[in-house]
Amino acid sequence: MEPIIAPADFSLFGFIPTVIFSFLIPVVGVGCFAYIMARRVAPLVKAAPDNRFDQIPQRIIAVIKLWLLQWRQPRYMVAGVLHIMIFVGFLVLSIRSTQLVILGVSSKFAIPGFDTIIGDIYNVLKDYAATMVLVACIIAAYRRGVVKPARYAVPEKYGHDHTAEAIFVLGLISTLMISESLFEASELAASGHEKFLAPLSLVWFEYLLLSGASQGTLQAIHIAAYYVHDITFFFFLCFLPMGKHFHVITSVFNVFFMRMKKGNTKPVRHDVTEEQLDDLESFGVKKIEDFTWKHMLDFYSCADCGRCSDQCPANTVGRPLSPRFITIKGRDKLFANYPLRGAFAESKPLIGDIYEEDEIWSCTTCGACEQECPLGIEYIDKIVDLRRAMVDEGMVPQSLQKPLSALEKRGNAWGKMEKKRAEWAQEEEFAAQCQVKILDGKETADTLYFVDSISSYDDRMQALARATARILCAAGTDFGVLGKEEKDSGNEVRRFGEEMLFQSLKSHNIDAILNSGARHIVTADPHAFNAIKNDYHNDELPDIEHLSQYVARKIKSGEIRLKGVEDPSKIYTYHDPCYLGRHNEVYDDPRNAMDAIPGLKRVEMIKSRDRSFCCSGGGLMLFYEPEEEERMAVLRVKMAAEAGANVIVTACPFCLVNMEDAIKVAKMEDTMEAIDFSELIARHLDA
Amino acid sequence: MEILVCVKRVPDTEENEITISSAGNDIERDDLVYSVNEWDNYAVEEAIQIVDKVGGSVTVVTVGDDESEEVLRREMAMGAEKGILVSDDAFAGADGKGIATALKGVVEKEKYDLILTGAQADDGAGQVGGMLAAMLDLPYASLVNKIEVLDGKLKVGREIEGGNQEMSEIEMPCVLSIQTGINEPRYVGIRGIRKVASVEIPTFSASDLGVSAVEPALKKVDYFVPEMGEGAEMLEGSVEEMAEKLVELLKAKGGLK
Amino acid sequence: MAQIFAYIAHKDGVADDSALELATAAKAIDAGADVTAIVVGAGVDALCNDMAASYKSVWKIDKADVAYPNAEIIRAMLAKVVPGDAVVLMAHDTFGMDLGPGLSIKMDSPFAPDVVGIDGVDGSTLKMVRQEFGGQVSTHVACDIASGAVITIRPGSFAADESKSAGGAVADKTADAGDVTAKRKFLEVVEAEAGDVDITKSEVLVSVGRGIEEEENIEIARELAEAMGADLSCSRPIVDAKWLEKSRQVGTSGQTVKPKVYMAMGISGSFQHLGGIKGNPFIVAVNKNAKAPIFQVADIGIVADILEFMPELTEKVKSA
Secondary structure: OOOOOOOOOOOOOOOEOOOOHHHHHHHHHHHHEEEEEEEEHHHHHOOOOOOOOOOHHHHHHHHHHHHHOOOOOOHHHHHHHHHHHHHHHHHHHHHHHHHHHHHHOOOOOOOOOOOOOHHOOOHHHHHHHOOOOOOOHHHHHHHHHHHHHHOOOOOOHHOOOOHHHHHHHHHHHHHHHHHHHHHHHHHHHOOOOOOOOOOOHHHHHHHHHHHHOOHHHHHHHHHHHHHHHHHHHHHHHHHHHHOOOHHHHHHHHHHHHHOOOOOOOOOOOOOOOOOHHHHHOOOOOOOOOHHHHHHHHHHHHOOOOOOHHHOOHHOOOOOOOOOHHHHHHHHHHHHHOOOOOOOOOOOOOEEOOOHHHHHHHHOOOOOOHHHHOOOOOHHHHHHHHHHHHHHHHHOOOOOHHHHHHHHHHOOOOOOOHHHHHHHHHHHHHHHHHHHOOOOOOOOOOOOHHHHHHHHHHHOHHHHHHHHHHHHHHHHOEEEEHHHHHOOOOOHHHHHHHOOOHHHHHHHHHHHHHHOOOOOEEEEHHHHHHHHHHHHHOOOOOOOOEEEEHHHHHHHHOOOOOOOOOOOOOOEEOOOOOOOOOOOOOOOHHHHHHHHOOOOOOOOOOOHHHEEEEOOOOOOOOOOOOOOOOOOHHHHHHHHHHOOOOOOOEEOOOOHHHHHHHHHOOOOOOOOOOEEEEEHHHHHEEOO | EEEEEOEEEEEOOOOOOOOOOOOOOOOOOOOEEEEOOOOHHHHHHHHHHHHHHOOOEEEEEEEHHHHHHHHHHHHHOOOOEEEEEOOOOOHHHHHHHHHHHHHHHHOOOOOEEEEEEHHHHHOOOOOOOHHHHHHHOOOEEEEEEEEEOOOEEEEEEEHHHHEEEEEEEEEEEEEEEEOOOOEEEEEEEEHHHHHHOOOOOEEOHHHHHHHOOOOOOEEEEEOOOOOOOOOOOOOOOOHHHHHHHHHHHHEEEEEOO | OOOOOOOOOOEEEEEOOOHHHHHHHHHHOOOOEEEEEEEEOOOHHHHHHHHHHHOOOOEEEOOOOOOOOOOOHHHHHHHHHOOOOOOEEEOHHHHHHHHHHHHHHHHOOEEEEEEEEEEEEOOOOEEEEEEEEEOOEEEEEEEEEEOOOEEOOOOOOOOOOOEEEEEEEEEHHHHHHHOOOEEEEHHHHHHHHHHHHHHOOOOEEEEEHHHHHHHHHHHHHHHOOOOOOOOEEHHHHHHHOOOHHHEEEEOHHHHEEEOOOEEEEOOOOOHHOOEEOOOEEEEEEEOOOOOOOHHHOOOOOEEHHHHHHHHHHHHHHHHO
């Protein structure tokens, strides 16, 4: 056999040098790509500013962990492994792809340094990489086309199914793999000499298939495979920014720029200080250009994997919210308003256009979506920004106007009087055992117990306040409460979009806390914990702990001793509250504290830790009536029962309200009880 | 259409516990939070919605003191263009007729097509609107829960017993008292109120309006709380016996129609 | 003592319950007074004769243009016909609220609205009781009625005078009323649909909670409500189960109600539910659980199964 003629040297029909195509295709391809990218970047230039250039070392680590090591992918094992196969394959093959493009112009081209053993190793690696990618594509296509996992389904109201696009792209990738290896196999079959071929790789099989082919056939296949690869490659490159595969390009940037801090909410605008807020013409995101450039980048980066919506509790109970479609609709809006050809469209208000009011009010800010997304896409800040705009325009559901007005006037959503805020401490039996100081300037204490509104005023939740106080007493801590000077921490208020009310509550509370002279803060309410720790932004504030962290610490130091479990037959399970677990990463302290009770039997629910399922208590949701098929908390207590538990322990008063209610609704009074962490510990204090 | 809405600053019954002062001649006012009377708020929302449809402007007016300005600003934050404060010692402690007299002075200063009040306020009297209409010799309709603008007149629905609605046509200018539930008042946040914080609100005294104070006809002798027992009186006996006893008690309380 | 008049509210030829309550109220003002009933409407002869049994004198104004009570027209008529120094009583119902305030101005008399008690006259000073702040407090008020007064009486605060021993006479004052043109014209009454009840305005509520157990049992509560002339309401779980419309939910995330009587049937009395009940209603709680928190805020408590108790109560109410 004669050596095969490379595309760089070949002439089509004997007189058209194919090297022309080798020039043209890349030039046109890159040119189109650059143009498309410029159009895609256009809205980001008009977007609101964002603050993403801080903490560079952490950002680099995030890129290594989430992007390079695909850290979150295996959370959905099958899809995760398939994706890792394709991703690794792409990384490895990127060198080969570059080489191929240049080969089309200069047939003698070799990558510098690759004429050594490195080149040989790479050749083997790339062959297996291509094989792995093709296998993954075939399995993926099967999953998409036949298995059809639920999270990929597109509900009617969101338009047509995405399966065709998915399979099309898998087809393109498969074409790249096959054509690249055919290009190599055909040359090897023609050259005849034995070259080491990675056994059982794609190219190895093709070589076998082509071994008996004629020179002419091999030559034709060689040229055809090259240009099929070349065209497909550049077509794919230009196709990437057109849909969900844009993530191939944007993912590394999206991860680099992702949220480094957890639990806090973004300021109204990054370039506007809190003092300047009063002068702002408009609050929140009304039209798409009001999003920050990172949020727009998020829209571009969505891979349509559906994991966020799969984890979203609102979506699970049938509320009109699906995080995946918040992003997809945002992306499609950007595409529509900034088309590849034609003028940019005039932007219309988003609510009523691509988003509905109820859709945005349905979110409990639990963070399950953000925790799951392998690309670092954020949701809570976007929802909060959209709510800020709705509040600015007066689009507030009627049922929420009363609690907001009550928060403004009385500092708590129930409208109860300030002077009754510490009345829970005066309950006869309790007051006899435990004196609670009111830190009103006359009394001081080392530690401030920040009670927050629900535990102060709700009849049932006051028991939690008393239990917490008992624990503090038992540990010998010098503590007090703010009493009537304490106002709602404002965590929900801010996430509701009422920024100015939040600022007012925050500055009042900061003054009260600083005036108390306390050097530490403890709270049993994760919402207060989150607000003070992450949203109050005041360096003078003392450190704050959640009760579970405090208890775990005191058990270790021996200042709290626990006696044997009351009822050894009970089986306990711990429910991670969103604002303690996911948002503040406190998972082990409550568990360790519970396990320190001798004889306590504890089981884990399948959805625990950062996959905990929200009780629906966040975002003023105690007062809002969403449309849903079932209550989130009902699903949660059923999960507890499935795990084999008959007691569900929470560490958040909102969770407790919802769990106790759910037990009644689900008629599980005989098989399940709900108890707060503070109550559990208080009951087991060894006197 | 030029609409005047009369609003009142009242202790918020939702967010307060009303108790009698130790002197017994008033309620305890120290810890109270005040806001705009709920019915008046519905009236302002209705006025704004009418003006959004047919053009014109909404003016809110209150008879009170400096503190009353806050409810004017809140309603202006909601969308009323102008606010008027009527403040004069002569009107302190005025009754419904006194307030209506002051408001008459305000009405006569400009030309209004429609005057709205809330159907009632904290004292449950519901009288200012009707009195004002009679003083101005304008047609009146109370407990209005629907307004449709026609040519030179309005079609109004009044809420009557049994949840029924009485439909009438009323000529303008007229006075209407507005019932809650006529619309869904829009939300006013702190931000909205700050935006109108520096808008000028003219203040009128009794002499500016050419009216003089009126001595209240109904004098309040004292405040008291009627007797109420601790916890429920538990009935005993068989289901039949308890049902019979209950019927007696219900009759006495007017619970049976 | 000036003449006392009682404005008789009526519908379809039948006097409202308040008609005879006004007679009692008038006696509380002046036990020996001869009270004149005023009946305004079209074709009201029979009604006037009826009222003559309870009132010493009945003034009839019978005209087609007040077949439906138009307060604008009637106010003008009364201002002409009734002496300027008369004490005029009327029910504090939706018509009284429409008529009263303006009438007091036209008659240049003091106005006392929504009176719930009368403590008699001292010289020419009439002492009465009113409520304020949604019924949370009561006030003693006093008013000089030497030049007359217009007083609206809260329905149900006085017992009806059923004595029918007045033996009164009917006088036709139609001519004196004359022709009145008003700038308000009655069109029609739009009846409420079954689902359109606004429980925030209801005076008596039969409210069901989880104790109702099944959707079909709600019928039992409906029957009781009908027998009592009450409206049906509920707590949140009933709405969540979609057994009743959202508009019937009483609670902090539902409606705020201000009834005179609240029947809490199978309701535990959660903080969220009670937060929707304002004023000072007479609360009757029926619950299987003797420890239900509702018993702490109720006036009358009955430990029983509502599915047994309600039918029994309905029977007793019907035969009452």
